[in-house]
Amino acid sequence: MLVLTACKREADGPPSVTPAEGEAKVETAPAPPAATELKDVIETQESYIVGISYPPGINKYPGLAQAVAAYADGARAELMQAVAGFGNDKPTAPYELSLSFEKLVETPQLVAVAADGSRYTGGAHGEPLVARFVWLPAQSRLLTANALVPKVEGWVEIGSYIREQLHTGVSVRADADEMPPGERQQFVRTADKMIDEGTEPDVDNFREFQPIVDAQGRITALRFVFPPYQVGPYADGTQTVDVPAAVLLPHVAPEYAGLFAAS
Template identity: 55%
Template sequence: MGRAVWAGHKPLNATLLVALALGLGACRKEAEAPSQPSAAAQQASPQPMEEGAPATVDQPAVPELKDTFESSASYIFGVSYAPGINQYPGLARHVWNYVQAARKDTEVAAGDGPQAGAGNAPHELSLTFSQVIKTPDLVVIAADGNRYTGGAHGEPLVERYVWLPKQDRLLDAASLIPDAAGWQAVSAAARESLRTAVSLRADAESLPPEQREQMVRQAGKMIDEGTEPDPANFTRFVPVLDANGKVTALRFVFPPYQVGPYAEGTQQVEVPAAVLLPHVAPDYRGLFTGGAPAVAN
């Protein structure tokens, strides 16, 4: 069975969870806006140029990524990058593209929003890119941040990048598990783990039977919608490694709204290698514990 993890949030009161779940539909429209490109979408970005090649309109040069902070009366922008990220130009390009897209969306909102006058909070974009894993085979960068463009709270920004240094490319979910049966297996494992966690929370609340049933039903609907067996729902993942640097599981990361209300924060589920390996593409089986390396033709 997988394991669900809630990062940095206390368990919700069950009555509040039900109320939040019932109002999820309106919130989800905000979260599903195309302002947070997925890792799979970024895989389609142009690949980095060779050193010294001239920049073109279609392939602009990526500047060295440096920590940045800017502020004005209507706009605050801050981003920090993981040390050493510039040594992987292809990875730096994906990160740079993500930052530029997020910044553009925030600037557009700041330009359109009612920011004039005292008492109005400025629009804000803050992002931190941290290195989660660095081995000869894998470099993993986590992006976490927040964008505020008005309203009761900001929009969480969550992204994960799994870089293959030897292949000089990003590993995306659709390439890692290329068949529908694999995503059925991942979906089933994720749903079981998330639903079990909801049931345990409901039991801990000692809810009346009707209220418990409503809580579990509403949470289950959100979980099922956010874990449909489609790689687009599992683009954010982090390998879990053993002492030898082999992948023992994948930790799939779900931003707020995907499998639960905003107040539950980012949720994570680990799917073990035993579930994944039968469906992993041959080129990547060697990354996993128990997976034989691909045989060269």
């Protein structure tokens, strides 16, 4: 019986140990996510070409690097999906992804990176790729438009300011081109309609922005970036409007007001 009891203990494995009363239970914290090491990409195949460049020092901010990598991976995945659609056939011209990331601002309070490029998968021209990333090192997170201005009333005011600047630009351009009255009226009407639709008070219309900072690193204005087709035709390219801090601050969430220069 003693032998059988010993064998049963071995089969059941070692006895569990319960922490003594009052003894702290030790828990192992999960390991942090592995840092993303970004490196430039150049790949040339018969059916596609990929070129992606990253700014020096971006790997210093792992969370920002992960966000940038996710955008680049998504752009490349859509290219490869289009390439796979050909099967064994070959496109008349190689499909292409060209994407460049540039560091715009780097201060202890924030880091801003711009992504600009295009993806060609057939047709008359490539699809524009435009994105902006604003990283807050102290909080280790991205600053998004909906976090910066949480209420729709804020976007009503900000959108109104942006819309006025864009409408003025259309009128100035029409005058500079010395268009005949009828042609000018049609041009302005069409352009104004695109501007109005692209600047409605929806936070998604203002998600791409980059800070303009002073010598102390405080934000004096935000430059809102609009890709082709949002507020103008493809031929007009990417358009931007600078909104000064004085217009923004009444609508900025209190936790981010300290990033701005006092008006």
